[in-house]
Amino acid sequence: MESLSPVITTSNLSKTYEVPVLKNINLTVNAGEIIGYIGPNGAGKSTTIKILTGIIPDYDGEASVLGLDIRKKALEVKRKIGYIPENAALYDTLTPVEYLHFIGQLYKMERTAVDKKAKELLNVFELGNYTDARMTTFSKGMRQKVLLIAGMIHNPSILFLDEPLSGLDANAVILVKEILTQLKRGGKTIFYSSHLMDVVEKISDRIMIINKGEMIANGTFEELNTQARGSLENIFTELTGNKEHSTAAGQFINILEN
Numbered sequence: 548m549e550s551l552s553p554v555i556t557t558s559n560l561s562k563t564y565e566v567p568v569l570k571n572i573n574l575t576v577n578a579g580e581i582i583g584y585i586g587p588n589g590a591g592k593s594t595t596i597k598i599l600t601g602i603i604p605d606y607d608g609e610a611s612v613l614g615l616d617i618r619k620k621a622l623e624v625k626r627k628i629g630y631i632p633e634n635a636a637l638y639d640t641l642t643p644v645e646y647l648h649f650i651g652q653l654y655k656m657e658r659t660a661v662d663k664k665a666k667e668l669l670n671v672f673e674l675g676n677y678t679d680a681r682m683t684t685f686s687k688g689m690r691q692k693v694l695l696i697a698g699m700i701h702n703p704s705i706l707f708l709d710e711p712l713s714g715l716d717a718n719a720v721i722l723v724k725e726i727l728t729q730l731k732r733g734g735k736t737i738f739y740s741s742h743l744m745d746v747v748e749k750i751s752d753r754i755m756i757i758n759k760g761e762m763i764a765n766g767t768f769e770e771l772n773t774q775a776r777g778s779l780e781n782i783f784t785e786l787t788g789n790k791e792h793s794t795a796a797g798q799f800i801n802i803l804e805n
């Protein structure tokens with residue numbers, strides 16, 4: 548049976564750069580849930596994830612992960628979670644195995660265990676023939692696969708994924724979707740931000756929509772689908788106010804042609 552103990556909580560979480568970019572976000576994520584965290588470009592998704600993973604230390608309000616106040620225990624939080632960013636800088640003069648050794652050291656993992664796991668995980672992602680190649684030669688998708696492995700190699704109980712499917716081909720997307728679903732079955736908590744609505748719709752237990760720094764919806768797909776809008780894509784465009792796509796496309800082409 549799934550327990551309903553909260554593992555991520557925020558209370559009036561806010562962040563201001565020149566202007567407020569997160570405004571009083573109150574969220575609770577229970578152990579074993581997959582949360583789809585979606586919103587338009589610039590809505591504040593990455594900022595939320597960077598606060599919850601201890602990367603952005605200065606914020607207003609409260610946030611805790613696994614019962615730890617992130618403001619006070621960022622290092623402890625970082626040790627216990629996995630974070631898969633979009634397009635992170637890899638040390639690409641290294642080979643993927645060397646890079647994963649470096650990550651393993653940060654998590655104080657045992658060297659032979661990292662070596663075995665790294666090679667086996669690379670193999671699953673069809674990078675078995677590239678374990679000793681420098682990553683400077685890697686495509687965007689190949690790099691993203693290494694980042695996915697790096698974020699999970701220490702088998703964390705909570706995973707934060709920020710647009711993790713960036714650059715992956717259709718087979719790899721299906722594989723990652725399946726991995727996330729099976730991780731959830733094994734009791735992991737997953738906080739997942741993406742623009743790929745079909746994947747979010749399929750894998751999420753609960754969907755949170757954020758717009759201009761504010762949480763505008765929080766519920767299961769069925770709960771959000773109140774007016775039978777049919778798909779998460781329709782719900783998203785309805786709630787975030789970008790309904791005139793064909794008009795905008797027409798304007799774009801007009802400008803090009805005139």
Ligand SMILES: Nc1ncnc2c1ncn2[C@@H]1O[C@H](COP(=O)(O)OP(=O)(O)OP(=O)(O)O)[C@@H](O)[C@H]1O
Nearest residue numbers: 564565568586587588589590591592593594595742
């Ligand atoms: N370091 C920073 N300095 C100033 N403004 C920032 C900084 N980081 C983010 N912002 C601003 O905060 C807002 C939210 O950015 P954030 O990256 O969280 O959005 P997002 O929802 O992840 O967007 P996207 O879907 O485009 O990745 C944006 O207006 C962005 O310009």
